[in-house]
Amino acid sequence: MTTNVDVKSFPLFINGEWKQAESGQTFDVTNPATGEVIATAAKGSKEDVDKAVKAAREAFENEEWREMKPKDRAVILNAIAQKITVHAEELVYLEVISSGGTVRRVSSNDILQMADLFQQMAKFVLDYPFSETLPVPPFPGPSHNFVWREPIGVCAAITPWNMPMLIASWKIAPALAMGNTVVIKPASYTPLSTLKLAEIISTVVPPGVINVVTGSGKEVGEYLTTHPEVDKVAFTGSTEVGKKIMSLASETIKNTTLELGGKSPSIFLEDADLEVAIPGSLFGVFLHSGQLCESGTRLFVPDSIYDKVVKGLVQWSKRLKLGNPLDATTEIGPVISKQQRDTILSYIESGKKEGATIACGGKEITVDGCEGGSFIEPTIFTNVTNDMKIAQEEIFGPVLSVIRYSDVNEAIKQANDTIYGLAAGVWTKDVNKAYDVTRKLKAGVVWINDWHMLRNDAPFGGYKQSGIGREMGKHSLDAYTQLKHVHTSMVPQLEKRNWYQILFSQSE
Ligand code: NAD
Numbered sequence: 001m002t003t004n005v006d007v008k009s010f011p012l013f014i015n016g017e018w019k020q021a022e023s024g025q026t027f028d029v030t031n032p033a034t035g036e037v038i039a040t041a042a043k044g045s046k047e048d049v050d051k052a053v054k055a056a057r058e059a060f061e062n063e064e065w066r067e068m069k070p071k072d073r074a075v076i077l078n079a080i081a082q083k084i085t086v087h088a089e090e091l092v093y094l095e096v097i098s099s100g101g102t103v104r105r106v107s108s109n110d111i112l113q114m115a116d117l118f119q120q121m122a123k124f125v126l127d128y129p130f131s132e133t134l135p136v137p138p139f140p141g142p143s144h145n146f147v148w149r150e151p152i153g154v155c156a157a158i159t160p161w162n163m164p165m166l167i168a169s170w171k172i173a174p175a176l177a178m179g180n181t182v183v184i185k186p187a188s189y190t191p192l193s194t195l196k197l198a199e200i201i202s203t204v205v206p207p208g209v210i211n212v213v214t215g216s217g218k219e220v221g222e223y224l225t226t227h228p229e230v231d232k233v234a235f236t237g238s239t240e241v242g243k244k245i246m247s248l249a250s251e252t253i254k255n256t257t258l259e260l261g262g263k264s265p266s267i268f269l270e271d272a273d274l275e276v277a278i279p280g281s282l283f284g285v286f287l288h289s290g291q292l293c294e295s296g297t298r299l300f301v302p303d304s305i306y307d308k309v310v311k312g313l314v315q316w317s318k319r320l321k322l323g324n325p326l327d328a329t330t331e332i333g334p335v336i337s338k339q340q341r342d343t344i345l346s347y348i349e350s351g352k353k354e355g356a357t358i359a360c361g362g363k364e365i366t367v368d369g370c371e372g373g374s375f376i377e378p379t380i381f382t383n384v385t386n387d388m389k390i391a392q393e394e395i396f397g398p399v400l401s402v403i404r405y406s407d408v409n410e411a412i413k414q415a416n417d418t419i420y421g422l423a424a425g426v427w428t429k430d431v432n433k434a435y436d437v438t439r440k441l442k443a444g445v446v447w448i449n450d451w452h453m454l455r456n457d458a459p460f461g462g463y464k465q466s467g468i469g470r471e472m473g474k475h476s477l478d479a480y481t482q483l484k485h486v487h488t489s490m491v492p493q494l495e496k497r498n499w500y501q502i503l504f505s506q507s508e
Contacts, residue, residue: 008039008040009026009039009040010029010039010040010041010042010191010192010195010214011042012042012044012048012052012211012212012213012214013195013198013199013202013210013211013212014048014051014052014055014211014212014213015051015052015055015207015208015211016202016206016207016208017207018199019042019048019051020042021042021043021044021045021048021215022045022047022048022051023043023045023047025042025043026040026041026042026043027040027041027043027188027214027215028040029041029098029188029189029190029191029192030098030189030337031097031098031100031373032098032099032100032189032333032334032335032336032337032373032374033097033100033324033325033326033333033334033367033370033373034324034370034371034372034373035371035372035373036372038097038098039098039192041188041191041192041195041214042214042215043214043215043216044185044213044214044215044219044220045215045219045220046219046220046223048213048215048220049183049213049220049223049224049227050227052183052211052212052213053154053183053224053227053229053230054229055207055208055211056154056181056182056183056208056209056211057153057154057181057208057229058208059181059206059207059208059209060151060153060154060179060180060181060208062206064206065179065181065205065206065209066151066179067179068179070125070126070128070130071126073122073125073176073177073179074122074123074125074126075122076176076204076205077118077119077121077122077125077173077176077177078118078119078122079204080118080173080176080200080201080204081114081115081116081117081118081119081122082115083200083201083203083204084111084114084115084118084197084200085111085115087196087200088107088111088115090196091111091165091193091196091197091200092106092107092110092111093326094192094193094196095110095164095165095190095192095193096325096326097192097326098161098164098189098190098191098192098193099161099162099163099164099189099190099193099336100288100289100325100333100334100335100336100373101162101163101288101325101333102288102325102330102331102332102333103325103326103327103328103330104328104330104331105287105288110163110165110166113166113454113456114165114166114169116456117169117170117173117456117472118169118173120456120457121173121174121176121177121477122177124177124474124477125177125178125477128149128177128178128474128477129149130148130149131146131147131148131149132146132147133145133146134146134147136490140498141489141490141491141496141497141498142489142490142491143487143488143489143490143491144487144488144490145485145486145487145488146485146486147483147484147485147486148483148484148485148486149178149478149481149482149483149484150179150481150482150483150484151178151179151180151480151481151482152178152180152231152232152255152480152481152482153180153181153230153231153232154180154181154182154183154229154230154231154232155171155175155180155181155182155183155230155231155232155233155234155480156182156183156184156185156224156225156227156230156232156233156234157171157172157175157182157183157184157185157234157235158184158185158217158221158224158225158233158234158235158236158237158245159171159184159185159186159187159194159236159237160187160236160237160238161186161187161188161189161190161336162288162291162292162293162336162396163288163292164186164187164190164191164193164194165193165194165197167236167259168184168186168194168197169197170236170259170460170471170472170476171184171234171236171471172184172197172201172210173476174471174476174477174479174480175234175480176201176205176209176210177477177480178477178480178481180231180232180480181208181209181210181211182209182210182211183211183212183213183224183230184198184210184211184212184213185212185213185214185215185217185220185221185224186212186214187217187237188214188215188216188217189336189337191212191214194212195212195214198210198211198212217241221241221245222244222248225245225248225249225254226248226249226251226252227252228252230252230254231254231255232254232255232256232257232480233245233249233254233255233256233257234256234257234471234479235256235257235258235259236258236259236260236293237259237260238260238261238394239260239261239394239419239420239465239466242258242260242261242465242467245258246258246468255479255482256468256469257461257467257468257469257470257471257479258467258468258469259293259460259461259462259466259467259469259471260293260420260422260462260465260466260467261293261394261396261420261422261465261466262293262294262295262297262394262420262421262422262423262462262466263297263298263391263392263393263394263418263419263420264284264294264295264296264297264298264420264422264423264424264425264443265296265298265299265300265414265415265416265418265424265425265441266281266284266285266296266298266299266300266424266425266426266427266451267299267300267408267411267412267415267424267425267426267427267437268281268299268300268301268302268305268309268427268428269302269408269426269427269428269430269433269434269437270302270304270305271428271429271430271433272305272427272428272429273427273429273449274305274308274309274312276427276449277427277449278309278312278313278316279316280427280449280450280451281296281299281313281400281425281427281451282313282316282317282320282378282400283451283452284296284425284447284451284452285297285299285398285399285400286317286320286332286378286398286400287452288332288333289332289333289334289335289375289376289397289398290395290396290397290398290399291335291336291340291396291397292452293422293466294422294423294445294452294454296400296423296425296451297394297395297399297400297401298384298386298391298400298401298403298415299313299400299401299402299403300403300405300411300414300415301402301403301404301405302404302405302406302408302411303404303405303406306404309402310359310380310382310402313359313360313380313400313402314359314360314380317360317361317378317380318360320332320378322365322367322375322377323367323370324367324369324370324373332375332378332398333375334367334370334373334374334375335374335375335376335397335398337374338374340374340396340397341364341374341376343395343396343397344376344395344396344397344398344399345364345376347389347390347393347395347397347399348362348379348390348399350388350389350390351381351384351388351389351390351399351401354388354389354390355383355388356381356382356383356384356388356390356401357381357382357383358379358380358381359380359381359382359402360377360378360379360380361376361377361378361379361380361398362377362379363376363377364376364377365377376397376398377398378398378400379397379398379399379400380400380402381399381400381401381402382402382404383404384401384402384403385403386403386414386417388401391403392418392419394420408437412437412440412441415441416440416441416442418464419464419465420462420464420465420466421442421443421444421462421463421464421465421466422443422444422445422461422462422463422466422467423443423444423445423446423447423451424438424441424442424443424445424446424447425446425447425448425450425451426438426441426446426447426448426449427448427449428448428449431448434448434449435448442463442464443462443463443466444459444460444461444462444463444466444467444470445458445460454472455472455473456472456473457472457473457474458472458473459471459472459473459475459476460472460473
């Protein structure tokens with residue numbers, strides 16, 4: 001892939017304009033495939049957050065934006081979709097060189113999913129029940145009643161580094177669809193594509209509707225989370241930081257959506273179609289070097305097919321081509337950083353120490369032309385028990401734990417035995433068995449004979465410590481509105497009012 005994008009210096013994006021940080025400081029953005037610095041981004045501080053929130057507040061208070069008719073809003077959302085398509089090459093490039101996601105995935109999935117998301121939101125907004133009329137009630141007396149759904153206000157979107165522009169879109173699209181304004185704080189590894197996306201969106205929305213403040217989670221993230229003029233926090237990231245955000249947001253009782261970590265179980269039943277299930281479950285765990293929240297990192301396999309499955313998993317894993325993510329033939333790119341590499345390698349060591357067996361992979365490798373990057377072989381552990389650290393903690397790397405079982409109910413129990421509940425999967429040819437297992441799995445999404453199939457019209461989010469709330473689908477629009485009950489009395493006479501009887505009728 002070639003492009004002429006200038007990736008040297010990225011200021012903040014506030015009120016429809018590029019602005020340097022108040023401090024004048026910047027931080028480096030590195031290509032994880034090569035270790036080279038590819039850009040600098042402005043290091044935002046509290047002063048910059050104040051400016052962005054002020055711009056977002058003013059834009060929100062402008063009735064033209066907040067009370068725009070759904071059909072006009074749909075036009076804007078469709079225009080954003082179209083602009084994403086027009087700028088696809090640049091967005092894909094910025095995403096790939098900073099996140100390490102392969103150009104194969106980002107150009108054939110993420111960018112299309114983003115454009116489709118804004119189009120879907122345009123459709124949803126046209127049908128959205130902004131005002132619902134309630135029936136005239138017998139109690140507490142005749143009245144006209146409505147439930148109005150109104151935008152929440154200024155929404156802070158705090159996003160992770162693994163799929164930065166897609167995850168930002170999951171927040172921006174419903175927020176704008178409902179008439180809110182947004183201040184985004186992208187992860188410091190990957191601010192570039194989000195900044196570009198904001199610039200693109202700003203061409204079709206009023207100034208201040210979309211803003212981006214880059215900088216540290218500690219300063220920019222925490223300040224947004226506690227800022228009195230921020231009405232909602234939509235966070236995607238680790239469960240650890242999610243807990244902190246929930247606690248900080250509680251100080252001002254902010255509406256909060258949390259999309260957090262996972263340790264998702266994939267269960268093979270004895271009749272699974274192994275031709276599909278083996279590569280399918282590897283797609284579930286090794287896509288993006290395992291750096292996806294809903295990766296299927298624990299694979300439960302019955303005794304009767306265990307050896308055959310392990311053999312197949314190893315064979316298919318060895319086919320995977322690691323390389324520079326900009327190369328269209330690369331199937332697996334680097335991990336995001338040297339720090340993340342060390343974390344993954346230390347989990348691999350812990351698996352070995354706890355008695356699991358490495359069936360393949362387990363090491364860092366060097367990729368020609370990408371000597372400064374961190375690449376880890378797709379790694380499969382067998383002889384894993386569900387209580388091991390590698391089976392309980394989110395590794396966020398290309399590591400699969402295979403767990404043998406003899407009783408499917410025991411496998412389901414272990415599958416649910418984790419603090420997480422983001423995704424799960426079952427592989428079988430029997431649809432009744434599939435639904436039976438699905439009903440018992442505690443997860444926000446269950447894939448049957450598939451993995452990673454997120455849809456823009458279906459809700460996504462976690463059970464248990466994988467989060468609160470849902471993104472995508474019509475349901476995500478609810479998360480960006482608040483309800484207002486509007487009551488009009490139909491009783492003109494004073495003495496017939498219910499409240500008159502309660503308070504005044506004895507004092508005549
Ligand atoms: P992270 O939690 O370290 O950081 C996420 C974002 O929060 C970043 O922008 C970071 O700068 C910011 N942040 C950090 N500390 C903060 C604080 N104290 N206050 C406010 N903001 C703060 O996560 P990450 O390493 O960027 O991403 C990986 C994690 O994200 C994994 O746990 C993964 O499972 C999760 N994730 C979840 C989903 C989902 O939809 N459930 C999707 C993608 C990633």
